[in-house]
Amino acid sequence: xxxxxxxxxxxxxxxxxxxxxxxxxxxxxxxxxxxxxxxxxxxxxxxxxxxxxxxxxxxxxxxxxxxxxxxxxxxxxxxxxxxxxxxxxxxxxxxxxxxxxxxxxxxxxxxxxxxxxxxxxxxxxxxxxxxxxxxxxxxxxxxxxxxxxxxxxxxxxxxxxxxxxxxxxxxxxxxxxxxxxxxxxxxxxxxxxxxxxxxxxxxxxxxxxx
Numbered sequence: 687x688x689x690x691x692x693x694x695x696x697x698x699x700x701x702x703x704x705x706x707x708x709x710x711x712x713x714x715x716x717x718x719x720x721x722x723x724x725x726x727x728x729x730x731x732x733x734x735x736x737x738x739x740x741x742x743x744x745x746x747x748x749x750x751x752x753x754x755x756x757x758x759x760x761x762x763x764x765x766x767x768x769x770x771x772x773x774x775x776x777x778x779x780x781x782x783x784x785x786x787x788x789x790x791x792x793x794x795x796x797x798x799x800x801x802x803x804x805x806x807x808x809x810x811x812x813x814x815x816x817x818x819x820x821x822x823x824x825x826x827x828x829x830x831x832x833x834x835x836x837x838x839x840x841x842x843x844x845x846x847x848x849x850x851x852x853x854x855x856x857x858x859x860x861x862x863x864x865x866x867x868x869x870x871x872x873x874x875x876x877x878x879x880x881x882x883x884x885x886x887x888x889x890x891x892x893x894x895x896x
Contacts, residue, residue: 696728700748703738707747714746766852767845769888770866770878773798778807778834782818782825785810796863798876799834805873806842806865808834842867843880849888852880 692700695718702714711729715722729746732738738746774792776785778799789797789812799808810830818833819825843852843864852864866878 692732693728696732699725699728699732700737703746704748708741708745709747710745762848762850764849764888765845766843766847766849766866766878766880769849769884770845770880771884773865773876773879775800775876776810776830777801778831779829782815782823782828782830782833785830786815786819786825789815794863795881796861796879797830798865798879799830800876803873804875805870806837806840806867806876807831808836809840809863809865810834811862837874840865842874844868845877849880849885853885856880856882856885 698718699714702717703709706713711722711725714729715725718725729738729740733740733746736749739749740746774788774794774796775798776788778801780788780799785797789795795812797810798806799810801807808831810833814830814833814835818828818830841855841859841861841864843855843866845866845868855864856862863879863881865874865876866880867874868877869875
Protein backbone atom coordinates (compact mmCIF):
# COMPACT_ATOMS: atom_id res chain seq x y z
CA UNK A 687 0.00 0.00 0.00
CA UNK A 688 1.13 3.55 -0.56
CA UNK A 689 1.43 5.91 2.35
CA UNK A 690 0.67 9.52 1.45
CA UNK A 691 2.40 10.83 4.59
CA UNK A 692 5.94 11.79 3.51
CA UNK A 693 8.64 13.10 5.80
CA UNK A 694 10.48 16.38 5.21
CA UNK A 695 13.47 14.74 3.53
CA UNK A 696 11.25 12.80 1.14
CA UNK A 697 9.38 16.00 0.28
CA UNK A 698 12.73 17.70 -0.41
CA UNK A 699 13.82 14.81 -2.65
CA UNK A 700 10.63 15.18 -4.64
CA UNK A 701 11.27 18.88 -5.12
CA UNK A 702 14.81 18.23 -6.33
CA UNK A 703 13.69 15.58 -8.83
CA UNK A 704 10.85 17.81 -10.08
CA UNK A 705 13.31 20.64 -10.76
CA UNK A 706 16.37 18.76 -11.99
CA UNK A 707 15.19 15.33 -13.09
CA UNK A 708 16.19 13.02 -14.51
CA UNK A 709 18.85 13.05 -11.84
CA UNK A 710 21.04 10.36 -10.30
CA UNK A 711 20.92 9.34 -6.68
CA UNK A 712 24.46 10.65 -6.25
CA UNK A 713 23.44 14.12 -7.45
CA UNK A 714 20.43 14.15 -5.12
CA UNK A 715 22.67 13.15 -2.22
CA UNK A 716 25.10 15.98 -3.06
CA UNK A 717 22.36 18.58 -2.96
CA UNK A 718 21.24 17.32 0.46
CA UNK A 719 24.80 16.93 1.79
CA UNK A 720 24.09 13.29 2.55
CA UNK A 721 25.55 9.97 1.43
CA UNK A 722 23.91 7.87 -1.27
CA UNK A 723 23.48 5.06 1.27
CA UNK A 724 21.57 7.35 3.62
CA UNK A 725 19.13 8.31 0.85
CA UNK A 726 18.61 4.78 -0.46
CA UNK A 727 15.59 3.94 1.81
CA UNK A 728 13.85 7.23 0.95
CA UNK A 729 14.37 6.75 -2.76
CA UNK A 730 13.06 3.19 -2.51
CA UNK A 731 9.92 4.37 -0.70
CA UNK A 732 9.24 7.15 -3.20
CA UNK A 733 9.76 4.79 -6.12
CA UNK A 734 7.58 1.99 -4.71
CA UNK A 735 4.89 4.51 -3.84
CA UNK A 736 4.83 5.73 -7.43
CA UNK A 737 6.03 9.30 -6.91
CA UNK A 738 9.31 8.60 -8.68
CA UNK A 739 10.48 6.28 -11.39
CA UNK A 740 14.04 5.25 -12.14
CA UNK A 741 15.92 4.21 -15.26
CA UNK A 742 19.40 2.64 -15.40
CA UNK A 743 22.17 5.10 -16.35
CA UNK A 744 19.58 7.90 -16.46
CA UNK A 745 18.45 8.41 -12.89
CA UNK A 746 15.27 9.34 -11.11
CA UNK A 747 12.44 11.36 -12.58
CA UNK A 748 9.14 12.61 -11.22
CA UNK A 749 6.07 10.71 -12.42
CA UNK A 750 3.84 13.77 -12.16
CA UNK A 751 1.26 11.90 -10.12
CA UNK A 752 -0.34 13.51 -7.10
CA UNK A 753 -1.10 11.69 -3.85
CA UNK A 754 -4.76 11.61 -4.87
CA UNK A 755 -3.91 9.99 -8.20
CA UNK A 756 -1.67 7.42 -6.55
CA UNK A 757 -4.36 6.65 -3.99
CA UNK A 758 -6.89 6.21 -6.79
CA UNK A 759 -4.58 3.84 -8.64
CA UNK A 760 -4.14 1.69 -5.54
CA UNK A 761 -7.88 1.54 -4.90
CA UNK A 762 -8.45 0.35 -8.46
CA UNK A 763 -6.19 -2.64 -7.80
CA UNK A 764 -8.24 -3.92 -4.84
CA UNK A 765 -10.21 -7.09 -5.56
CA UNK A 766 -13.18 -8.47 -3.67
CA UNK A 767 -11.54 -11.73 -2.56
CA UNK A 768 -8.97 -9.83 -0.49
CA UNK A 769 -11.59 -7.98 1.55
CA UNK A 770 -14.69 -10.19 1.68
CA UNK A 771 -15.93 -11.40 5.05
CA UNK A 772 -17.88 -14.49 6.05
CA UNK A 773 -21.50 -14.49 4.88
CA UNK A 774 -24.43 -15.18 7.18
CA UNK A 775 -26.55 -17.72 5.35
CA UNK A 776 -29.97 -19.11 6.30
CA UNK A 777 -32.28 -21.66 4.73
CA UNK A 778 -35.35 -20.45 2.85
CA UNK A 779 -37.67 -22.32 5.25
CA UNK A 780 -36.36 -20.59 8.38
CA UNK A 781 -39.07 -18.68 10.24
CA UNK A 782 -39.15 -14.91 10.45
CA UNK A 783 -38.57 -15.13 14.20
CA UNK A 784 -35.46 -17.28 13.76
CA UNK A 785 -34.22 -14.96 11.02
CA UNK A 786 -34.59 -11.96 13.35
CA UNK A 787 -32.69 -13.82 16.07
CA UNK A 788 -29.93 -14.78 13.62
CA UNK A 789 -29.57 -11.22 12.37
CA UNK A 790 -29.37 -9.92 15.94
CA UNK A 791 -26.89 -12.54 17.17
CA UNK A 792 -24.63 -12.24 14.12
CA UNK A 793 -24.88 -8.43 14.17
CA UNK A 794 -25.47 -8.11 10.41
CA UNK A 795 -27.92 -6.17 8.29
CA UNK A 796 -28.47 -8.79 5.58
CA UNK A 797 -29.09 -12.52 5.48
CA UNK A 798 -28.40 -14.54 2.36
CA UNK A 799 -31.02 -17.21 1.75
CA UNK A 800 -30.30 -20.59 0.15
CA UNK A 801 -32.29 -23.68 -0.78
CA UNK A 802 -31.65 -27.37 -0.05
CA UNK A 803 -28.92 -27.42 -2.72
CA UNK A 804 -27.11 -24.46 -1.12
CA UNK A 805 -27.98 -22.27 -4.10
CA UNK A 806 -28.62 -18.58 -3.48
CA UNK A 807 -32.35 -17.95 -3.85
CA UNK A 808 -32.89 -14.71 -1.97
CA UNK A 809 -31.72 -11.92 0.29
CA UNK A 810 -33.39 -10.80 3.49
CA UNK A 811 -32.70 -7.32 4.87
CA UNK A 812 -33.61 -5.55 8.11
CA UNK A 813 -36.38 -3.75 6.25
CA UNK A 814 -37.79 -7.06 4.99
CA UNK A 815 -37.91 -8.47 8.52
CA UNK A 816 -39.44 -5.27 9.88
CA UNK A 817 -42.21 -5.35 7.27
CA UNK A 818 -42.88 -9.02 7.98
CA UNK A 819 -43.05 -8.52 11.73
CA UNK A 820 -45.45 -5.58 11.36
CA UNK A 821 -47.75 -7.38 8.94
CA UNK A 822 -49.91 -9.00 11.61
CA UNK A 823 -48.75 -12.51 10.69
CA UNK A 824 -47.32 -15.12 13.02
CA UNK A 825 -43.55 -14.60 12.78
CA UNK A 826 -43.01 -17.97 14.49
CA UNK A 827 -44.51 -19.69 11.46
CA UNK A 828 -43.97 -17.31 8.54
CA UNK A 829 -40.91 -18.47 6.49
CA UNK A 830 -38.49 -15.92 5.08
CA UNK A 831 -39.02 -17.04 1.49
CA UNK A 832 -42.47 -15.39 1.58
CA UNK A 833 -41.11 -11.84 1.80
CA UNK A 834 -37.41 -12.00 0.83
CA UNK A 835 -36.01 -10.44 -2.34
CA UNK A 836 -35.69 -13.23 -4.90
CA UNK A 837 -33.35 -14.19 -7.70
CA UNK A 838 -32.82 -12.90 -10.32
CA UNK A 839 -33.52 -9.52 -8.70
CA UNK A 840 -30.43 -9.75 -6.51
CA UNK A 841 -27.13 -7.97 -7.11
CA UNK A 842 -24.04 -10.11 -6.64
CA UNK A 843 -20.29 -9.81 -7.08
CA UNK A 844 -17.52 -12.29 -7.76
CA UNK A 845 -14.23 -12.84 -5.90
CA UNK A 846 -12.20 -11.46 -8.82
CA UNK A 847 -14.31 -8.31 -9.23
CA UNK A 848 -12.70 -5.01 -8.37
CA UNK A 849 -13.69 -3.74 -4.93
CA UNK A 850 -14.49 -0.41 -6.60
CA UNK A 851 -17.12 -2.18 -8.72
CA UNK A 852 -18.71 -3.62 -5.58
CA UNK A 853 -18.71 -0.18 -3.96
CA UNK A 854 -20.43 1.37 -6.97
CA UNK A 855 -23.00 -1.42 -6.94
CA UNK A 856 -23.79 -0.82 -3.26
CA UNK A 857 -24.35 2.87 -4.01
CA UNK A 858 -26.31 2.33 -7.21
CA UNK A 859 -28.67 -0.25 -5.70
CA UNK A 860 -28.87 1.57 -2.34
CA UNK A 861 -28.15 -1.62 -0.41
CA UNK A 862 -25.91 -2.41 2.55
CA UNK A 863 -24.45 -5.75 1.51
CA UNK A 864 -23.57 -7.87 -1.52
CA UNK A 865 -23.17 -11.64 -1.63
CA UNK A 866 -19.85 -12.81 -3.06
CA UNK A 867 -20.62 -15.81 -5.22
CA UNK A 868 -19.22 -18.54 -7.41
CA UNK A 869 -21.36 -19.58 -10.35
CA UNK A 870 -22.02 -23.30 -10.63
CA UNK A 871 -23.99 -24.20 -13.77
CA UNK A 872 -26.85 -21.70 -13.68
CA UNK A 873 -26.80 -21.21 -9.91
CA UNK A 874 -24.85 -19.18 -7.38
CA UNK A 875 -23.07 -20.46 -4.28
CA UNK A 876 -22.39 -17.86 -1.61
CA UNK A 877 -18.76 -17.67 -0.52
CA UNK A 878 -18.59 -14.28 1.20
CA UNK A 879 -20.03 -10.82 1.57
CA UNK A 880 -19.05 -7.24 0.89
CA UNK A 881 -20.61 -4.48 2.97
CA UNK A 882 -20.34 -0.70 3.25
CA UNK A 883 -18.25 -1.31 6.35
CA UNK A 884 -15.90 -3.50 4.29
CA UNK A 885 -15.40 -0.69 1.79
CA UNK A 886 -14.72 1.83 4.55
CA UNK A 887 -12.15 -0.41 6.24
CA UNK A 888 -10.37 -1.02 2.94
CA UNK A 889 -10.04 2.68 2.20
CA UNK A 890 -8.91 3.48 5.75
CA UNK A 891 -6.24 0.75 5.62
CA UNK A 892 -4.97 2.17 2.33
CA UNK A 893 -4.73 5.71 3.64
CA UNK A 894 -2.96 4.54 6.79
CA UNK A 895 -0.56 2.52 4.68
CA UNK A 896 -1.33 -0.83 6.32
